[in-house]
Amino acid sequence: MKHRFIALLITSALILALAACSAGYDTTAVNGDRGNGAVMPPQNVSKGPVADSAAIEGGFGYDMSAEAAPQAPGYISGAKEPPASDGRKLIKSASYSIESTDFDASLTALDGIAAMFGGYVQDSSVSGGTALYGSYMLKTAYYTLRVPSASFEAALQSVGNIGNVTDKSSNTQDISDVYYDTETRIKTTKTKIDRLTLLLEQADNMENIIQLENALSNATYELESLTGTLKSYDRQVDYSIISVYLHEVAKVSDPVKPPPVTLSERVALAFRNGFDGMVRTLENLLVWAAESVFGIIIFLAAVVIIVLCVRRSRRKRAKAVTAKFETEKDAE
Numbered sequence: 110m111k112h113r114f115i116a117l118l119i120t121s122a123l124i125l126a127l128a129a130c131s132a133g134y135d136t137t138a139v140n141g142d143r144g145n146g147a148v149m150p151p152q153n154v155s156k157g158p159v160a161d162s163a164a165i166e167g168g169f170g171y172d173m174s175a176e177a178a179p180q181a182p183g184y185i186s187g188a189k190e191p192p193a194s195d196g197r198k199l200i201k202s203a204s205y206s207i208e209s210t211d212f213d214a215s216l217t218a219l220d221g222i223a224a225m226f227g228g229y230v231q232d233s234s235v236s237g238g239t240a241l242y243g244s245y246m247l248k249t250a251y252y253t254l255r256v257p258s259a260s261f262e263a264a265l266q267s268v269g270n271i272g273n274v275t276d277k278s279s280n281t282q283d284i285s286d287v288y289y290d291t292e293t294r295i296k297t298t299k300t301k302i303d304r305l306t307l308l309l310e311q312a313d314n315m316e317n318i319i320q321l322e323n324a325l326s327n328a329t330y331e332l333e334s335l336t337g338t339l340k341s342y343d344r345q346v347d348y349s350i351i352s353v354y355l356h357e358v359a360k361v362s363d364p365v366k367p368p369p370v371t372l373s374e375r376v377a378l379a380f381r382n383g384f385d386g387m388v389r390t391l392e393n394l395l396v397w398a399a400e401s402v403f404g405i406i407i408f409l410a411a412v413v414i415i416v417l418c419v420r421r422s423r424r425k426r427a428k429a430v431t432a433k434f435e436t437e438k439d440a441e
Contacts, residue, residue, distance in 0.1 A: 198288040198342065201261050201349040203279040209272035212248045212357035218271045219252055219353060226264045228256035228348065237357065248357040255348040268351060273361040284342060291339050298332045 209215035216235070223230050230252060237248035256264040269277070305328060309321045369375045398405070 197283055198285045198346050199258070200282040200284060200345045201258055201279070202282075202352070203261075203265055203350070204277065204352040204354075205265075205268055205274060206276035206354045207268075207272040207274055207356070208358045208361050209355060210358060210361060212250075212355070215271040215355055216250055219250075219254075219268070219355065222264060222267045222271075223254045223256065225267070226256045226260040228254055228260075228264070231255050231350075247359075250353075250355040252353040252355065254351040254353065256351060258347060258349045261349040261351075264349075264351060268353060272355065275362060284346070288339070288342050288346075291335055291342070295332065295335045295339065298328055298335060302328045302332065 207215070220230065222228075232253040233251065235248065235250045237246045239245060254264070254268075265279075302325065305321055305325045309318065309325060312318050312321055369378045
């Protein structure tokens with residue numbers, strides 16, 4: 110009796126084990142051994158004249174969606190924080206406006222900063238200097254530097270030392286979520302391509318072959334697009350942007366002072382502003398006179414000639430009237 114009970118237990122265990130294996134066949138057959146890259150196609154693939162398009166898009170029964178695809182190590186679907194082992198992906202940028210009384214030296218220093226920190230000048234333009242008719246225009250320059258992100262802060266300090274900084278701003282953009290999502294999509298798309306390639310090798314129906322080739326072409330295009338996007342992210346993360354507007358000045362701007370409060374301070378400020386305005390007006394008038402001296406001389410010479418001509422004309426008229434009067438008198 111005891112032996113029969115033990116045999117019954119063993120038989121029941123075997124039946125349960127076989128049932129469990131039968132229930133889990135589909136998952137094992139579809140997913141295969143991902144660690145070894147083995148993929149087993151399902152045995153119930155339709156090879157009729159018209160293949161099921163949904164089956165082809167899903168890999169003939171495979172679930173090609175991102176949710177079913179293997180995820181990157183440490184990646185959690187829908188998570189807001191990137192994997193701790195990879196760190197955050199940050200795009201850093203800054204913008205500076207700088208005055209310089211020695212424009213050429215500042216420009217040379219700006220070129221040297223990019224090379225010193227292992228970066229490069231992405232864009233540059235310089236304008237100003239001697240213009241038409243010999244008049245001088247103050248120089249300006251626009252530079253866009255790309256420097257390694259590890260040297261970003263040090264490069265900013267060097268940029269700030271080439272002149273008087275009048276304005277600056279910085280920005281840091283965290284693209285960790287979209288970066289790691291793109292990485293995961295690349296791995297998912299590669300898995301999809303491998304499965305479609307395997308099914309294409311096993312297909313023996315022209316209709317299925319054509320549809321598989323189209324699906325494979327779309328997946329390949331998607332992979333190329335995602336790879337290009339990820340490379341663009343890498344460039345932006347690895348190399349930060351520093352935009353510099355450099356302009357030449359005769360005198361750097363005075364530091365900003367607090368506004369006057371008391372009446373005496375306001376009167377004193379108004380007096381200084383009025384005096385400075387008068388001095389600038391006289392200086393501008395003197396400069397204008399120096400620039401226009403030849404025009405003034407020509408204008409005065411023209412006025413003198415006109416006055417002399419008018420006087421001569423009046424004398425001739427007066428002489429003619431006098432001569433006529435005397436002639437009429439003698440005739441009488």
